[in-house]
Amino acid sequence: MTKIFLNSTYQNNNSLEFWYINKHLDKNNLKSIICWLVSQYGGQRAGAVLENLKRLGFEQAIQAGVSIGAGDITPPPIRDIFVPATGQRVLGTSRHYHLGQLTGEEKAQQAIDGWFSATELLSSAIISHFNNFDKISPIHIMAFSGARGNITQVRQLIGIRGLMLDPIGKIITSPIRASFREGLTVTEYLISAYGARKGLVDTALRTANAGYLTRRLIDVLQDVVILQIDCGPLGTEGCFITDFKDETGNILVSLKKRLLGRVTAEPLKIGKTTIIRNTEINQTLAKIIAKLYPNGVYVRSPITCGISLGQLSRNGVCQLCYGWDLSLGDLVELGEAVGIIAAQSIGEPGTQLTMRTFHTGGVVSGQALDRLRASGAGRAIFPQSIPGRLVRANGGIIGFILYEKCTLIISCPNGVRTNYEFPRGVVLLIRHGQWIHPMQELAQTIDEIQLNRIGWQKRPYRISSQFSGLLYSRNQNNKTKNLWILSYSRFNQKTYKTTFGLNYKGDWFGNQSKTGLSLEFQHKNFGLISGLDTFQINQKHIKLRLEPGKIVENSIRSGKNLKKRFNNDGRIRSWSRQKITIQKIGSLLTPQSKKVSTYYGIRIEPGFYLGELTFYTPVAGDIVQALPKIEAFFEARSYQSFHRGLTQGFYTLIKLGFSQYFSAMSALRSTQQYIRNAVQLLYLEQGIYINDRHIELVVSQIGLIMLTDEGKKLSELDYNQPLTLITVCEALFISSIIKTNPIYEPVIIGITKAALIKNGFLGPASFQETVKVLTKAAIEGQEDRITGLKESIILGQPVSIGTIWCNESNYLTLS
Incomplete structure (x- = not known):
């Protein structure tokens, strides 16, 4: 019935061709349809459809009257069997610990791993129970509509709450076995208070950190505007784009998705047709390129844009290096304040996701280990001998790592045989001839743990009697x-x-x-x-x-x-x-x-002190723990490894005979792309995808050239301030005037320092260190050309973006 009403929404709109939607429309599918409408019919005609959709949603929500009653909360029958069995299995690890077969941390990890797997299996059982027996349950309708709620909250309501987090993000090994439907004991209520307190603390305190990161990004990007159509020969190289993968090789973002809205930096051969350079990549072209060039292609990028590399008058990027305006699905307009958009796009997820812990009550969530479980009972049979060796796997479990792929046959009592294929590198947890129980774990990956929102923290452990x-x-x-x-x-x-x-x-x-x-x-x-x-x-x-x-x-x-x-x-x-x-x-x-x-x-x-060992303990890796890592990359903290790689790469190219310009640019671009990928991975671990161009705009502002002692003679020119940190293009421009080659090396500075050394003094003074910035400006007699948004707002002038920028194009040319 909903499909009939929904499709009538499109049919009643005379400006659109009628087409029938025959799929489950959750939030993601609805987003895809809206994007398709905008790209096919434009914003105005798609807006009429969205108005009808809004009216349809309100009308149907009023008539449905969905609510939750106590009778709707029916736990699946397997819960009463599965939870006690998991408790007994975890309790068995205490005996191995007292026998000295497990360390204290391995015992804790086995408990965490066992209960985490139990909650994941129980979540699957809840979904199966709803789909088979109670599809029209209000809980099922709301949780799986994609609008509000998820399976984690449903599991707490009718399954078990599971593992909780303490205020510092460490996982408490004692789970809450009860659900909200049956009620919590006094002990479970106290354990639950840890998670509730963490949610309140994160919302009150950690949100300020995310907001401060957004403020710094705004200050460093507030003057980045689309200045011209093409930056010329300086931005011809581009960046290499391929599938975005994690450390294990899993594709997190496909090449097709990363190519959408970019501009080609080189000609591409597609059959008998050649796609010329500077071609916009739409949905169809992205699909074709990803299929024919699976290893990746070069596209225009803000990192290699000639304007951002060193225009002395005003900061910005060109249309072709930026690409599409993601809100319109078309090439970005001249004068668009893409810097502000990039800063908000990066900072907003951190601000919002600090409250995720508050909504889930501090419950650990994520993805379980890559494991294979038996579908039924039977005898394990390996047809042939398998090369490998015994290893101590996750949580102190003794397993057998495979050197080659193998086949396992489970022979059931009724004569049915089930075959399992194991690839090389998997750890087997069973033996030949062993009796296998239903849902028993057969194998797992060699990785210690692969959880989306659980990380590992290295720390020493004191052993005492x-x-x-x-x-x-x-x-x-x-x-x-x-x-x-x-x-x-x-x-x-x-x-x-x-x-x-x-x-x-x-x-x-x-x-x-x-x-x-x-x-x-x-x-x-x-x-x-x-x-x-x-x-x-x-x-x-x-x-x-x-x-x-x-x-x-x-x-x-x-x-x-x-x-x-x-x-x-x-x-x-x-x-x-x-x-x-x-x-x-x-x-x-x-x-x-x-x-x-x-x-x-x-x-x-x-x-008595017996010794010390180092171990990795699991901690919650939510956005609260990810924000300091993201900030460390943007601020270019000294302990980050890319500093050493930047310097080594630069001097390696110098020793090979390359010019200073080529060596500096190559080292800078490779380091900037490394920072882009590292920040992107931190957000993807939280289930958030930020378009690469937003991060590229930030890293394009923090890569500069630092003059050495021999190169400081450039500061003797008639400039307003000593040129200690300059761009590569500025170094080339000045060296062509004084007929000498300055000695410099590439550096990555933090966003705070990048905001403070911008041209002018009004913007940096309104950011931080006001007295220092104004005093230095007064002593050196600095000028401020009022090219940024903040400076215009401070003086009450119209900001030079959008239509105002078009009217002031002559002024920008003279500048």
Whole structure:
């Protein structure tokens, strides 16, 4: 019915050809249709359709009357099974930790990984439950309409809240297992308060950081305007554009999407047709170029624009280097203030997304590890031997990394066989002949973790003793070792009776072996061992050989295939016919390192320093954590690696015999493109795509030339201020006058410094360091030509953009 109403909206508009829409119209699809309407029919005719769409939306929303009632909140049945099973599986990691098989951080990571996977699977189960049983539920309609809400909020409502964040972004390993429908316990309410507090703190405090970044971008870009149609021969090179990929090779932004709205910088051969240079790339042409040139092409860019490289009069870019106006789908107009648009486009997502934590309540969200799970139960069969080796995978799990691709067959009891293909580099978590349960994890990638909004933070971890005793070590393998501490407190000694009971459960008993039987040894002090395929008993009496001083490693073997398990590791203190006294041992898994204590046999007390190790702990990588990284690139912090690469690249080209101009320009452009890609990746990790041209406008303003001591003779010319930082074109222009080659090197300065060294003094003085800027301007007798937007507003003059710029074109030419 909605499709009929919606298509009638287009049919009733006589100015458009009628066409029928037969697809689910969420926010993204509606955006695509609006863009298509604007490009095909223009803004005026598309505006009439949008008016009808707005009226249709209001009318249908009033008649629908969608609301939420308690009866609409029905959790899927699998929730009651899945959540307790995950809790038991995570609880099992504590036993491995106490045995010294896991470090504390690996135990925490396994807990985080297990609950994160559980919430993802539960989210999929909720979607499947709605699609199959309750499609017209108000919750389903609202959450999946694309207008408001998402699956994360629905999961908290009817599934589980899951893992939470503390105020500094660290993940709390204890999840909230309840949903809002059933209510939270007191403990869960306190844990939930962490996330709520983080949302309030981020909204109140972190929004200021995003706003300050926007202000700095505005100041550095406020005078960047479209000045002319073509910048001439200086901007002919362009930038190389290809698919934007992450470190693992996954395509984040396609070449087709990046090419849309750009202008070609070189002729392109398409069949028998040649696309000349300076051709606008529309939707159709972008699709063809991406198909014929998958490795990328050169396009015009603000980074290589001749105007931005060093025009002495006014800052700006040309039409062809900028490309389309993204709001109109056509070539940008002369006089357009593209700098202000770029600054707002980069700063606005940071301002808005700081409140994302507030809306989701501090719940961890993202994408789970790349894993493969079994679709059903069966026996695992590998048809052939597989080359590889054992590795310690994510969270301390022992896996088998594949050197070549392999095939796994899971044979079900009903005779059905399922084949799985694993590529090279995958870590297998199962063995040949192992029984596989439904949804059991079969393999995972070798990467430690690949979460969209979860990062890793490197930090040292201090290892200290939790109790007193004697310290000694036992090597597990060539990479790890166990530090064991014998506790001498008499309260930590355990006593076991020496009479062991053997109970057999089965239909057959004898002195022969039989496959498929299960033996269970039962005693109140021991655990159970079952599920043995074969077991052989050749004697009626089983003896345990124990001696005082012997280390009991949680089990004692005597006879063939017999294992008795104790609750704790320990050293046998005394032994008699009536009892065995075992001294408790605590163990810590530590790597072989010079930072771990090697003084064994000494008596230690609680809190004794044993060593230090470095680990990576997961933290929430939302926009709040990404903003300082983005700011560090824009401000060109000294610890950023691109500074060293810029200098090394410049002097490498000089040693190869290239000119100073070519070396400086090549090093600058490669570094600017590196910064563009790094900032783009930080935003894409948050699910935000910012057009490359906006970031390119920023980096074009922060790449300059720094004169060395020999080159400072240029400042002796009749200029208003010492030319310490200039552009390459200015250096070429001045050297042609004084007939000498200045010595300089390329540098990347921050946006704050770039705003303060702009021509004039009104703009920098209104930004920051007002007294310093005005004092320097007064001493040096500086002039301000009032070319920027801020200067015009301060003096109450019309800003020189848009139609006013067209009327003042003669003034710009004279300048």
